Amino acid sequence: MSDLLPVLRVLGALLGMFALSLSVPLAASLWAGELLWHGWVLAIAVTLGVAALLWWGLREHRRELLPRHGVLLVSLVWLVTPFFAALPLLLVMDAIGRPMSFTHAYFEAVSGLTTTGSTVLSQLDELPLSVNMWRTFMQWIGGMGILILAVAILPVLGVGGSQLFKAEAAGPVKDTKLTPRMTETAKGLWGVYVLFSLACALAFWAGGMGPPDAIMHMFATVSLGGLSPHDASFGYFSSPLLESIALVFMLAASCNFALYFVAIRKGHWQGFWRDEEVRATLATLIGGGLLVALLLWLKGLYEPLQALRLGMFHVVSVATTTGFATTDYLAWPVFAPVFMLLLSGVATSAGSTGGGIKMVRMLILLKQARREMTRTVHPRAVQPVRLGSRVVESRMVFSVLAFMLMYGATVITLSMVLLLTDLDMVTAFSVVLASVHCTGPGLGLVGPASNYAVLSDFQLWVCTLGMLLGRLEILSFMALLTPAFWRR
Amino acid sequence: MSDLLPVLRVLGALLGMFALSLSVPLAASLWAGELLWHGWVLAIAVTLGVAALLWWGLREHRRELLPRHGVLLVSLVWLVTPFFAALPLLLVMDAIGRPMSFTHAYFEAVSGLTTTGSTVLSQLDELPLSVNMWRTFMQWIGGMGILILAVAILPVLGVGGSQLFKAEAAGPVKDTKLTPRMTETAKGLWGVYVLFSLACALAFWAGGMGPPDAIMHMFATVSLGGLSPHDASFGYFSSPLLESIALVFMLAASCNFALYFVAIRKGHWQGFWRDEEVRATLATLIGGGLLVALLLWLKGLYEPLQALRLGMFHVVSVATTTGFATTDYLAWPVFAPVFMLLLSGVATSAGSTGGGIKMVRMLILLKQARREMTRTVHPRAVQPVRLGSRVVESRMVFSVLAFMLMYGATVITLSMVLLLTDLDMVTAFSVVLASVHCTGPGLGLVGPASNYAVLSDFQLWVCTLGMLLGRLEILSFMALLTPAFWRR
Ligand SMILES: [K+]
Numbered sequence: 024m025s026d027l028l029p030v031l032r033v034l035g036a037l038l039g040m041f042a043l044s045l046s047v048p049l050a051a052s053l054w055a056g057e058l059l060w061h062g063w064v065l066a067i068a069v070t071l072g073v074a075a076l077l078w079w080g081l082r083e084h085r086r087e088l089l090p091r092h093g094v095l096l097v098s099l100v101w102l103v104t105p106f107f108a109a110l111p112l113l114l115v116m117d118a119i120g121r122p123m124s125f126t127h128a129y130f131e132a133v134s135g136l137t138t139t140g141s142t143v144l145s146q147l148d149e150l151p152l153s154v155n156m157w158r159t160f161m162q163w164i165g166g167m168g169i170l171i172l173a174v175a176i177l178p179v180l181g182v183g184g185s186q187l188f189k190a191e192a193a194g195p196v197k198d199t200k201l202t203p204r205m206t207e208t209a210k211g212l213w214g215v216y217v218l219f220s221l222a223c224a225l226a227f228w229a230g231g232m233g234p235p236d237a238i239m240h241m242f243a244t245v246s247l248g249g250l251s252p253h254d255a256s257f258g259y260f261s262s263p264l265l266e267s268i269a270l271v272f273m274l275a276a277s278c279n280f281a282l283y284f285v286a287i288r289k290g291h292w293q294g295f296w297r298d299e300e301v302r303a304t305l306a307t308l309i310g311g312g313l314l315v316a317l318l319l320w321l322k323g324l325y326e327p328l329q330a331l332r333l334g335m336f337h338v339v340s341v342a343t344t345t346g347f348a349t350t351d352y353l354a355w356p357v358f359a360p361v362f363m364l365l366l367s368g369v370a371t372s373a374g375s376t377g378g379g380i381k382m383v384r385m386l387i388l389l390k391q392a393r394r395e396m397t398r399t400v401h402p403r404a405v406q407p408v409r410l411g412s413r414v415v416e417s418r419m420v421f422s423v424l425a426f427m428l429m430y431g432a433t434v435i436t437l438s439m440v441l442l443l444t445d446l447d448m449v450t451a452f453s454v455v456l457a458s459v460h461c462t463g464p465g466l467g468l469v470g471p472a473s474n475y476a477v478l479s480d481f482q483l484w485v486c487t488l489g490m491l492l493g494r495l496e497i498l499s500f501m502a503l504l505t506p507a508f509w510r511r
Numbered sequence: 512m513s514d515l516l517p518v519l520r521v522l523g524a525l526l527g528m529f530a531l532s533l534s535v536p537l538a539a540s541l542w543a544g545e546l547l548w549h550g551w552v553l554a555i556a557v558t559l560g561v562a563a564l565l566w567w568g569l570r571e572h573r574r575e576l577l578p579r580h581g582v583l584l585v586s587l588v589w590l591v592t593p594f595f596a597a598l599p600l601l602l603v604m605d606a607i608g609r610p611m612s613f614t615h616a617y618f619e620a621v622s623g624l625t626t627t628g629s630t631v632l633s634q635l636d637e638l639p640l641s642v643n644m645w646r647t648f649m650q651w652i653g654g655m656g657i658l659i660l661a662v663a664i665l666p667v668l669g670v671g672g673s674q675l676f677k678a679e680a681a682g683p684v685k686d687t688k689l690t691p692r693m694t695e696t697a698k699g700l701w702g703v704y705v706l707f708s709l710a711c712a713l714a715f716w717a718g719g720m721g722p723p724d725a726i727m728h729m730f731a732t733v734s735l736g737g738l739s740p741h742d743a744s745f746g747y748f749s750s751p752l753l754e755s756i757a758l759v760f761m762l763a764a765s766c767n768f769a770l771y772f773v774a775i776r777k778g779h780w781q782g783f784w785r786d787e788e789v790r791a792t793l794a795t796l797i798g799g800g801l802l803v804a805l806l807l808w809l810k811g812l813y814e815p816l817q818a819l820r821l822g823m824f825h826v827v828s829v830a831t832t833t834g835f836a837t838t839d840y841l842a843w844p845v846f847a848p849v850f851m852l853l854l855s856g857v858a859t860s861a862g863s864t865g866g867g868i869k870m871v872r873m874l875i876l877l878k879q880a881r882r883e884m885t886r887t888v889h890p891r892a893v894q895p896v897r898l899g900s901r902v903v904e905s906r907m908v909f910s911v912l913a914f915m916l917m918y919g920a921t922v923i924t925l926s927m928v929l930l931l932t933d934l935d936m937v938t939a940f941s942v943v944l945a946s947v948h949c950t951g952p953g954l955g956l957v958g959p960a961s962n963y964a965v966l967s968d969f970q971l972w973v974c975t976l977g978m979l980l981g982r983l984e985i986l987s988f989m990a991l992l993t994p995a996f997w998r999r
């Protein structure tokens with residue numbers, strides 16, 4: 024056990040950095056002339072205090088981290104940060120006379136940091152700017168965390184075949200040990216993320232949003248989070264131009280950021296467009312959008328252009344696990360919302376800020392299945408599974424298989440637990456899928472026009488667990504539960 | 512293409528045998544003094560005629576069958592036999608003034624032969640004895656077909672890791688080619704099946720059923736089919752004794768028949784009780800029954816004993832893919848019916864007459880997943896996956912993986928097609944699961960107190976396809992769709 028103390032020390036360092044990010048809502052608070060700015064200051068002070076305590080208190084436990092430490096670190100970071108993210112919500116909401124329970128605040132924080140974008144709050148338009156800024160900014164921070172997780176940590180740990188995600192293109196990730204340098208390796212990706220963020224905020228501003236809205240919606244868009252500062256979500260703007268801008272950035276953010284980095288560095292985009300996963304992701308999103316648009320038109324709900332606008336925006340929004348809405352799509356033919364929710368399980372690339380199982384895993388499984396079918400007929404015809412120009416080794420396929428199984432088991436187990444609380448079937452299964460995929464809006468009681476406050480505290484904790492498991496790609500968390508982990 | 516003609520010739524032979532089975536309802540018709548017996552004679556004549564035409568017409572195409580022929584033969588048998596099974600239903604139901612559409616008759620035949628046990632008929636108690644005898648007897652014939660399929664054909668074709676199902680115990684299956692001798696190899700299993708059938712019918716009779724009821728319910732029990740000649744299903748009898756007898760035989764029939772055969776031949780049952788799959792199957796069924804009984808009691812629905820009686824009977828009935836009911840369990844807390852339907856996907860053994868993905872595949876996947884989790888923490892600790900005393904090779908695991916993926920894809924695709932017809936989500940997904948698992952009763956509109964006549968013709972065809980795909984273990988059918996199959 025004692026060799027896990029260095030992990031706590033690193034956690035302290037990360038908490039320190041996290042405390043600094045609270046200066047963003049503090050700045051918003053001061054800029055807007057809110058009277059409740061001291062809530063933010065107090066939260067910063069507490070977080071910095073705990074961080075310092077861990078960092079200095081454990082200064083004798085400075086050591087290089089091993090893979091098994093990584094498993095613990097990642098799980099701890101995602102469990103502990105939401106406490107400190109929830110703290111200012113508790114303080115500030117209390118100050119404005121709309122106190123939140125700890126369950127609600129922790130849920131909101133996990134929802135933000137995992138970029139799920141579910142909310143238990145209503146009357147969003149009347150919240151202080153600093154609160155909305157923090158709600159949306161949490162997604163942006165979470166997005167940065169996800170990029171390290173997906174590109175620097177999970178591959179090192181070998182979670183669910185994620186070694187593959189380094190792909191041919193991803194030059195920057197070469198370390199095989201967990202060292203503080205892993206932060207360095209993620210800098211290239213963060214560069215792309217920041218670039219996208221600037222471009223997106225400027226585009227929203229140029230498209231007609233005020234600066235605070237442009238910034239907050241940028242946070243929600245490039246992180247594929249979808250938390251909005253408006254009750255009407257993206258429908259607040261009623262603007263085809265702004266919807267198109269969001270559409271483009273959601274599509275862009277659903278691709279592997281490592282490919283952008285390499286393309287920019289090399290100065291050409293051949294590798295990007297040749298990447299099988301990117302092509303499959305974009306084809307699925309756009310093809311799905313056209314299909315739903317066609318359905319909406321054929322069923323006589325909208326004129327062709329309106330059907331295209333609404334179908335494309337909502338399919339891309341939900342399937343990229345963003346979750347913006349401009350209308351209550353649960354009123355559409357039942358095929359559409361179910362289709363969108365299922366797509367959100369597969370239609371983002373590894374190395375993006377999206378949730379779900381990721382397109383690359385789906386591709387590997389489909390190729391493996393096709394190979395098996397051929398072998399049923401021609402037992403001797405054994406071709407290896409390929410991804411791009413590389414042969415996918417058996418152990419990669421096994422990792423992906425194990426991942427899928429644990430993913431399925433998680434979804435079914437959490438849904439069954441919700442059924443035990445007598446929640447209806449549609450809400451139970453959809454709320455779990457929407458949480459584990461980090462999508463946000465579900466079906467039934469938790470559709471895009473509703474919010475998660477309709478759920479009981481216990482049900483919210485189940486969703487919170489679902490969001491965390493989904494974001495941690497399940498296995499890294501499950502590994503903690505194996506006896507082998509605690510043996511040395 | 513022309514080398515597939517020998518397949519049609521074997522199909523002719525099988526149809527000839529199938530025609531003889533129609534003598535059972537004919538005998539029931541004569542025994543009951545029904546005036547409509549000539550419908551059965553006509554059906555026998557037509558079936559024999561077609562069989563003779565194929566057998567003699569293709570007599571120059573007598574050849575040993577290869578694995579690829581097997582794929583085609585199996586698919587053809589399960590597509591073509593229901594036509595000839597539906598024919599007498601059309602003739603006889605028309606004669607009594609309750610004409611069936613072809614869609615309904617074919618659905619009923621597929622439901623019987625696949626041992627799914629869904630029905631589109633109502634007022635069952637008023638049907639001629641011969642019709643009910645045929646409906647239930649189809650399941651028993653189907654059960655025989657499934658035993659050959661599972662133990663002699665699928666393993667040779669290597670469908671979804673089914674080579675494993677030969678297991679340590681299954682001595683009788685050693686051929687690696689498809690020859691007429693495969694019929695011989697299945698004789699031992701049929702022996703067990705016939706023995707069980709005799710014991711079950713005698714037990715039902717001794718327990719208080721009249722001879723026709725005892726025979727028909729035996730057909731529905733040992734085949735795990737669950738089609739009943741009574742509108743009230745097994746609730747018609749209101750007898751704890753008969754329910755217990757059914758319970759024992761459903762549990763027994765959910766185990767691998769090859770294990771019984773070996774145990775009887777060797778004279779000891781060590782191999783049976785040591786078999787991991789049998790233990791897991793029985794533990795799942797009994798544990799599931801206790802869990803639901805506990806839930807029913809805790810929620811205050813029944814007294815403890817009544818909760819145990821109802822919980823155990825329905826969990827075993829649904830989870831073994833039988834589908835008998837004595838009460839409308841959709842009125843129970845929502846957890847129970849969903850849990851039972853999901854269990855029906857895994858809680859039967861390979862080499863039984865049950866449906867679903869089979870427990871052995873689940874075991875292999877769980878073990879593989881556990882192994883991967885350990886490897887996340889200890890990259891060098893690589894232990895092979897074992898089933899009993901045998902090491903499971905990688906290619907077996909891959910087969911199982913491909914199978915699971917195709918199974919999942921089938922369920923989702925068929926459900927989405929049903930959603931396109933604006934069927935509600937609960938009914939759509941449950942009806943597909945109940946069909947593909949060959950369970951029978953679903954949730955929503957197609958619960959145990961309802962029947963499949965509420966569905967439209969198109970929706971029934973989707974279910975029919977689901978039952979056939981589920982019973983053929985999907986891959987054997989999918990293989991027909993690959994270009995590789997049609998290349999030589
Ligand atoms: K989201």
Ligand SMILES: [K+]
Pocket residue numbers: 626627628735736737832833834949950951
């Ligand atoms: K059944």
